[in-house]
Amino acid sequence: MLARCGSLFGRNLAYKCWxxxxxxxxxxxxGVSGQVLNGLNSIIILGAWNLWxxxxxxxxxxxxxxxxxxxxxxxxxxxxxxxxxxxGVSYLLAQAPRDS
Numbered sequence: 001m002l003a004r005c006g007s008l009f010g011r012n013l014a015y016k017c018w019x020x021x022x023x024x025x026x027x028x029x030x031g032v033s034g035q036v037l038n039g040l041n042s043i044i045i046l047g048a049w050n051l052w053x054x055x056x057x058x059x060x061x062x063x064x065x066x067x068x069x070x071x072x073x074x075x076x077x078x079x080x081x082x083x084x085x086x087x088g089v090s091y092l093l094a095q096a097p098r099d100s
Contacts, residue, residue, distance in 0.1 A: 023037075038089075
């Protein structure tokens with residue numbers, strides 16, 4: 001599967017192939033399914049989106065690259081998605097350890 005991904009032309013096809021491969025590997029790890037798989041898919045999509053937006057801010061707005069900024073923005077967005085009704089995200093956030 002991965003060898004085939006390298007031969008695809010166009011960014012959209014390569015991304016779709018990467019995402020499909022990642023989802024397949026996640027589902028093979030102990031049979032992840034249901035709410036957990038939905039939540040993981042949401043985290044992957046939102047993480048990629050925030051990484052892309054941060055990259056654009058660095059390239060076009062002169063922002064400094066910051067992994068911690070991407071992580072905190074993604075976590076804040078996940079909380080918003082949870083409030084908006086994303087059940088998989090809500091499930092995973094409920095399982096996450098709390099800061100004491």
